[in-house]
Amino acid sequence: MDIRVTIDGRPVDATLNDSPAARDLASLLPLTLDLEDFHGTERIADPPRKLTTEDAPEPAAAKVGDIAYFAPWGNLAFFYKNGPSASSDLLILGHIDADADQLSGADRITLEATS
Numbered sequence: 001m002d003i004r005v006t007i008d009g010r011p012v013d014a015t016l017n018d019s020p021a022a023r024d025l026a027s028l029l030p031l032t033l034d035l036e037d038f039h040g041t042e043r044i045a046d047p048p049r050k051l052t053t054e055d056a057p058e059p060a061a062a063k064v065g066d067i068a069y070f071a072p073w074g075n076l077a078f079f080y081k082n083g084p085s086a087s088s089d090l091l092i093l094g095h096i097d098a099d100a101d102q103l104s105g106a107d108r109i110t111l112e113a114t115s
Helices: 018-029 100-104
Strands: 002-007 010-016 031-034 036-038 043-044 065-072 074-080 090-096 108-113
Touching: 002 090, 010 018, 065 108, 074 090
Parallel strands: none
Antiparallel strands: 002 010, 002 108, 010 090, 031 108, 036 043, 043 074, 065 074, 065 090
16 A cells, blocks of 8 residues: 655655554554654654554565554654564564665654545
8 A cells, every 4th residue: 555655744655554453553644753763773752553464475574665563662763774583573564665774764754545
């Protein structure tokens, strides 16, 4: 599922996968989030509510540009560096086609459904 993403006012292409958690995120769109850095690897923000974790995809290590959901804390993560090894707590929801520098300095992100 293609979505429109704006990072600090600059549009970038992004796609969500077809997992239940990604579809749940899509149901919350449009969504604007203020981001903060986490461990020099990702920018994180809290969606308005926790997402479903039913039928979660197989664990995979996050890569640069991945949109992920960390289930125990209920936060979204936008990776600007490759993440740690695969974890069943981290659900990969999709991917943003932005470079690491753009993601690492991001303060605000807006996600919108496409028509």
